[in-house]
Amino acid sequence: MSAMNLSNAIVTGGAGAIGSRLVHRLLESGADSVVVIDDLSSGYEWLLPKDSRLKLIRRDVCDIAALGIRLKEPTVFHLAAFFANQNSVDHPFDDLHTNGKGTLAVLDWAAKNDASRVVYASAGCSIAGHGIDAPIHEDMPVSLHLDTPYQITKALGEFYCNYFGKQVSTVRCRFFNSFGPGELPGRYRNVIPNFIWAAMNEEPIVITGTGQETRDFIFVDDLVQGLLLAATTPGANGQAVNLGTGIQTRILDLAETIVRTCQSRSRIEFAPRRDWDHSPRRQADISRARACMDFSPSVDVAHGIFRTVDWFARNRARIDESVQVAV
Ligand SMILES: NC(=O)c1ccc[n+]([C@@H]2O[C@H](COP(=O)([O-])OP(=O)(O)OC[C@H]3O[C@@H](n4cnc5c(N)ncnc54)[C@H](O)[C@@H]3O)[C@@H](O)[C@H]2O)c1
Numbered sequence: 461m462s463a464m465n466l467s468n469a470i471v472t473g474g475a476g477a478i479g480s481r482l483v484h485r486l487l488e489s490g491a492d493s494v495v496v497i498d499d500l501s502s503g504y505e506w507l508l509p510k511d512s513r514l515k516l517i518r519r520d521v522c523d524i525a526a527l528g529i530r531l532k533e534p535t536v537f538h539l540a541a542f543f544a545n546q547n548s549v550d551h552p553f554d555d556l557h558t559n560g561k562g563t564l565a566v567l568d569w570a571a572k573n574d575a576s577r578v579v580y581a582s583a584g585c586s587i588a589g590h591g592i593d594a595p596i597h598e599d600m601p602v603s604l605h606l607d608t609p610y611q612i613t614k615a616l617g618e619f620y621c622n623y624f625g626k627q628v629s630t631v632r633c634r635f636f637n638s639f640g641p642g643e644l645p646g647r648y649r650n651v652i653p654n655f656i657w658a659a660m661n662e663e664p665i666v667i668t669g670t671g672q673e674t675r676d677f678i679f680v681d682d683l684v685q686g687l688l689l690a691a692t693t694p695g696a697n698g699q700a701v702n703l704g705t706g707i708q709t710r711i712l713d714l715a716e717t718i719v720r721t722c723q724s725r726s727r728i729e730f731a732p733r734r735d736w737d738h739s740p741r742r743q744a745d746i747s748r749a750r751a752c753m754d755f756s757p758s759v760d761v762a763h764g765i766f767r768t769v770d771w772f773a774r775n776r777a778r779i780d781e782s783v784q785v786a787v
Contacts, residue, residue: 466691467492468531470575472521472566473540475503477643478581478635482537482684487511489688495529497521502543504782507642521562524569533576535691538566541581541614547648548610549736559613563620571627577697578628579690580621584636584676584702586614590738595745598634598700607736618700629697631690636704636744640680640764641771644779646786652677652765655715656772657783659724669733671712674741676704679764682757689753696753704744705757717762721769 469486473479474496480503486494487509496508496516508516517527521540541559542548548555563580570578588596589603589611606612621630637650645657658665686703690696715728749755759767772779 466535466688468534469493470495470497470529470531470534470536472497472524472536472538472562473503473581474498474537475500475505475508475516476539476543478638478680478683479503479537479539480507480642481640481680482539482687483514484509485681485684485688487513493531495531495534497524497527498540502646502648504644506778506782521558522565524565529573533574536566536570536575536578537581537687537691538563538578539581542610543648544583544650545585545608545610545736546734548608548613552609555609555613559610560616563617567620567624567628567630571624575628577691578621578624578630579687580617580630580632582618582632582634582700583611583614584634584704584742584744585739586611587618587634592739593741595706595743596702597745598702598748607738625698631696631698632700633687633690634700634702634744635683636676636678636702636742638680638683639677640768642680644782644786646783651711651714652718652768655718656722656765656769657779659718659722659726660769660772660776662725664727664729665715665719666729666731667711667715668731668737669711669740671710671715671728671730672740673711674708674743675711676707676742676744677709677714677761677764678703678705678757679759679767682759686749686753686755686757689749689755693753699748699752701749701752701755702744702746703749703755704746706744706746707761708741708743709761714761714765717765718769721765
């Protein structure tokens with residue numbers, strides 16, 4: 461991996477669950493300068509390291525052109541987003557603002573300021589649509605019948621990447637379900653932090669569906685490794701690459717693993733599936749990321765859960781405080 465391309469980095473959404481882990485990793489890898497643009501709407505300053513090479517700009521990513529950022533040929537990791545499906549159903553205009561206009565603003569700025577590459581955080585759910593019962597490959601047709609505004613605007617971001625691709629190098633990384641240290645529980649967050657928080661507080665773990673549904677869960681540090689590879693692999697330019705594990709996990713198995721790991725007495729309960737959720741199974745085909753970038757996720761779900769629970773236990777007071785403020 462060429463460290464040169466990563467010496468100057470901009471991470472939009474860098475105070476978020478994935479962005480903050482990426483920032484840690486960039487600094488540990490010897491970056492000279494990392495600029496985070498984050499309005500802290502769903503991110504937390506305490507997730508970021510204290511480091512003189514790091515600058516946090518607390519602003520709307522749509523304002524990127526007005527921030528006076530001067531970095532030589534930066535790599536831009538564009539992770540800021542209005543997160544995620546249910547939130548976009550409840551607030552579709554906010555979703556379009558950040559995920560649509562924000563992505564346009566980042567690409568336009570990157571093209572005009574000699575960015576070496578833009579790595580865009582797309583979503584595995586964003587392109588293929590529902591009813592697919594097979595590993596999702598990058599070349600599957602784009603559905604015009606997506607289930608949520610978030611899926612639509614994540615796909616829109618990919619259209620913009622392709623449009624700007626003649627002016628600036630872009631890679632569209634299609635994340636599957638990320639989990640790990642750094643993601644807090646909350647109404648609009650993913651299942652794993654919510655299940656862990658419920659288990660730690662001896663509250664019922666509520667599965668929306670039958671529990672037989674599957675998702676492809678990727679540990680956040682493996683995902684971060686994929687982002688670094690996407691930033692530094694010449695052959696990734698212009699590509700879409702799935703960042704998942706290629707392995708499906710049943711939601712019921714996940715809940716049971718979490719209860720066991722937390723040594724909790726929480727009961728598992730079931731509620732109706734959310735009305736926009738028409739995807740009983742999700743699995744990435746990661747053969748392209750393996751072949752093109754030597755991507756090789758290594759943390760299995762059980763071990764990743766163990767590390768995540770450990771992080772929750774060590775940060776319980778701060779998580780509790782942050783969750784109270786967010787309510
Ligand atoms: N977590 C997943 O499983 C997953 C799956 C697919 C795609 N993604 C994508 O990965 C990226 C990171 O996801 P995450 O899980 O870290 O989410 P997150 O909510 O923790 O991080 C997003 C960050 O963007 C910031 N933000 C939101 N609106 C902003 C705005 N207008 N201006 C500046 N900052 C803003 C938030 O404060 C937050 O820190 C997102 O683009 C998301 O769509 C995540």
